[in-house]
Amino acid sequence: MAEKSKDLPDTELLAAAIAARANAYVPYSGYHVGAALRGKNGKIYTGVNVENAAYPEGTCAEAAAIAAMVLDGEREIAEVAVAGPEGAIITPCGGCRQKLREFSRATVAVHSCDPTGCKQTVTIGDLLPHAFSPEHLS
Numbered sequence: 001m002a003e004k005s006k007d008l009p010d011t012e013l014l015a016a017a018i019a020a021r022a023n024a025y026v027p028y029s030g031y032h033v034g035a036a037l038r039g040k041n042g043k044i045y046t047g048v049n050v051e052n053a054a055y056p057e058g059t060c061a062e063a064a065a066i067a068a069m070v071l072d073g074e075r076e077i078a079e080v081a082v083a084g085p086e087g088a089i090i091t092p093c094g095g096c097r098q099k100l101r102e103f104s105r106a107t108v109a110v111h112s113c114d115p116t117g118c119k120q121t122v123t124i125g126d127l128l129p130h131a132f133s134p135e136h137l138s
C-alpha cells in the first residue's frame with residue numbers, strides 16, 4: 001500500500017493538483033479547483049472543475065480525477081490533494097467525499113492546498129465519519 005503519513009504530503013501530488021487548477025473551466029463562478037489522486041499503482045490522476053450554462057450544474061475536480069483513475073483501470077486511492085485559490089483551505093464537497101470514500105480507506109490523507117503549498121491535511125475518515133462504504137455491501 002502506498003499510503004503515507006498524513007504529516008508528509010506527497011509534493012509531486014500537490015504540484016499536480018496546483019498545476020491542474022489552471023485548466024479549470026469556470027466561466028460562471030471563476031472558482032478554479034484542481035484535484036490530484038495518487039492511485040495505489042503509483043500513478044497520479046488529475047481533474048478540474050467543469051461548469052456549464054446551467055450553473056451550478058457541473059463536475060467537481062475530484063469527480064473528474066476519479067473518472068480518469070477508473071478509466072485507467074485503477075480502483076484504489078492512496079492519497080488526495082485538492083487545490084484552491086491562494087489563502088483558501090478548500091475540502092471536497094459532500095458528494096465528492098462519498099465518491100472518494102468509494103475508492104479510499106478511511107485513513108487516506110486529503111491535502112488541501114493553495115498555489116503556495118499544503119495548508120491542511122486530514123483523512124477521508126475525518127471528512128466523512130461513519131461513512132456508508134463499500135464494506136457495507138460486501
Ligand SMILES: [Zn+2]
Pocket residue numbers: 060061062063092093094095096097
Ligand atoms: Zn465535489
